[in-house]
Amino acid sequence: MRIVVALGGNALIGPDGSATPEDQTDAVRAAAPALAGLAAEQELVVTHGNGPQVGNLLVKNEIAATVVPPVPLDWCGAQTQGTLGTLLLDALDEELARRGIRRRVAAVVTRTLVDPDDPGFRTPTKPIGRYLPLAEAQPLLEHGQTWVDHGSRGWRRVVASPEPLEVLDAPAAAALLAAGFVVVAAGGGGVPTVRSDADGHRALAGVQAVIDKDLTAVVLAQALAADLLVIATDVDNAMVDWGTPHARPLEEVSVAELRRHAADGQFGAGGMGPKVEAVCRYVERTGRRAAITSLRRISEAAAGTRGTRVHP
């Protein structure tokens, strides 16, 4: 079975939310046993978020902006593919070796194509990073960033969050899978990239945006014809009627039923909602299966015994 697992960026930081290098290293090591357990029996692709990591890089950009030219947001994402990719390579190589599993791991730098006409680029709405006083935001405004005035709280940057259209480097992931590798790909949703066929001299270029890593995981899993897409989060199941006496975890569920729960407003816009949207898309587009569960339950989700398992 071919499985794509999407790890949340928050799974890759410390329990207190801190994202020092040590926190990130420890968090990746904590995630490795569940992933290696799955890799023992299945073809595995790991994708991951990078929100807290990009947050740190943005702060450095801001603080150093008058001395070192800030790098664009897409570069920050590419940087985290390097660092989290390296951590995942080390931790998975080690964990596979410890279990006597003779599989190699590879991490590919991954770009995700987005539409330059995506509405997000005309009206960026996705807030990222810290609130800053105008004096500190000014050099970044001058570097072309969009910041919004939040009055007494200060200014905060907003960016586009466009739809992922195609994972440009999915063929590399596919070739590595075919060669027997466990593959790390599309970190942070992939480096946002636009294609402008009109201008032969700039046909492909990175673009400043944030792509939802779970939605990119859907597109990646489609390209790889994955049998199962698992959105790994911090709970074993999506819940309905949360906070009422009727609260219950969703186990095996049809995509139609899951869509009804979503339409009923069962899932929060910031948390479970986007994950539910991702698994629904995958099942609807492919007729294959998807799941939402915790990292520790991913092998059971693959076996169909635990987690919120979504079928056509």
Add this chain to the structure above:
Amino acid sequence: MRIVVALGGNALIGPDGSATPEDQTDAVRAAAPALAGLAAEQELVVTHGNGPQVGNLLVKNEIAATVVPPVPLDWCGAQTQGTLGTLLLDALDEELARRGIRRRVAAVVTRTLVDPDDPGFRTPTKPIGRYLPLAEAQPLLEHGQTWVDHGSRGWRRVVASPEPLEVLDAPAAAALLAAGFVVVAAGGGGVPTVRSDADGHRALAGVQAVIDKDLTAVVLAQALAADLLVIATDVDNAMVDWGTPHARPLEEVSVAELRRHAADGQFGAGGMGPKVEAVCRYVERTGRRAAITSLRRISEAAAGTRGTRVHP
């Protein structure tokens, strides 16, 4: 023919030495035609330096150290694999498409194994980054970095520059080559990594060091059984008797003759010397060929008509 080309980090910045994102993007685009021309006819692996890019990241680390924990030097290298990898992917994809060459490009996050007992780790000697007053170096000293007092010039960081022993992710590069990809690998000499078999819980880990990218290119080319290793630099040939009336470019040359010139002190320790050392090593270790030339001459070097071509 299978060819590994090593691009200098200085080839990936602006002509004035500046390394803004725009400079790096333009420099990579300027390098793409020569590389794509080679990829039209040969199996191609591109590796690259990252010195100026890491320099920028170190400055950000320093300036922001009291607010955001600085990341280790090996992370800076991994970050540049993401950013330069993305730029090379875009530029090569574009240039191949423009020429109607139906080949894909892939960039792999690459670690290079070094010996934790390498003398460099006991006595770091490789200076990197800026001179800082003690007050600014202090927070970095407290983060475990080694800095040396240069008196009135200030303090400067020193790190180990260990020998590359093995490119841990060469098998991923090999699998992608076999699948027909042009491969970008081992950027910045690879992320320096140590293996400690004694401690099962930390068997693989990044380590703060700078690996010579040309020496890593040798090890990578060995692992990939490359027919030719090309060290791309800013001159068409290595020269002997430079600065005298007898100055002449080296064209076809045996490794024995090249070693004699090196022993005669013909090549500078900071510039051509390490490149000559790299090509000599490759020819001696493998019995295959290597060359030193400019980017614009790499196809002719592969054809055996231009550049300094070294044979056994």
